[in-house]
Amino acid sequence: MGEDVDTTAPEAPWLDLCGQDEVPEGSAVGFAANGRELLLCNADGEVWAVAERCTHAAWSLAGSELVGCEIVCALHGARFDLRTGEATARPASKPLATYPVRIENGRIRVRVPPPPR
Numbered sequence: 001m002g003e004d005v006d007t008t009a010p011e012a013p014w015l016d017l018c019g020q021d022e023v024p025e026g027s028a029v030g031f032a033a034n035g036r037e038l039l040l041c042n043a044d045g046e047v048w049a050v051a052e053r054c055t056h057a058a059w060s061l062a063g064s065e066l067v068g069c070e071i072v073c074a075l076h077g078a079r080f081d082l083r084t085g086e087a088t089a090r091p092a093s094k095p096l097a098t099y100p101v102r103i104e105n106g107r108i109r110v111r112v113p114p115p116p117r
């Protein structure tokens, strides 16, 4: 959502990122996949995949605090809704990119398009 990404494009593969146990409740764990930096967040009973860098000043969101369905950037306090990527508190105003997640046999799979050219 932070960029024009068509995650429904047929070329966007479902990538097996990790086991469910590697992203415990309340954690935000960074991964690299298909040329992108992603963040898997286990919040509010679900796993969400978003871009790993804050849209304000590109601070890494890995390890950030999760509050309900929001992630809080540790650098200046921006917040993002993990369900939509929407920036819900300043200083960020642009949304985070979001990616579809599916869990199969205890594995977390994310549909990750190639990086923009």
Ligand code: FES
Residues within 6 Å of the ligand: 054, 055, 056, 057, 058, 059, 073, 074, 075, 076, 077, 078, 090, 091, 092
């Ligand atoms: S870098 Fe995240 S709020 Fe400034």
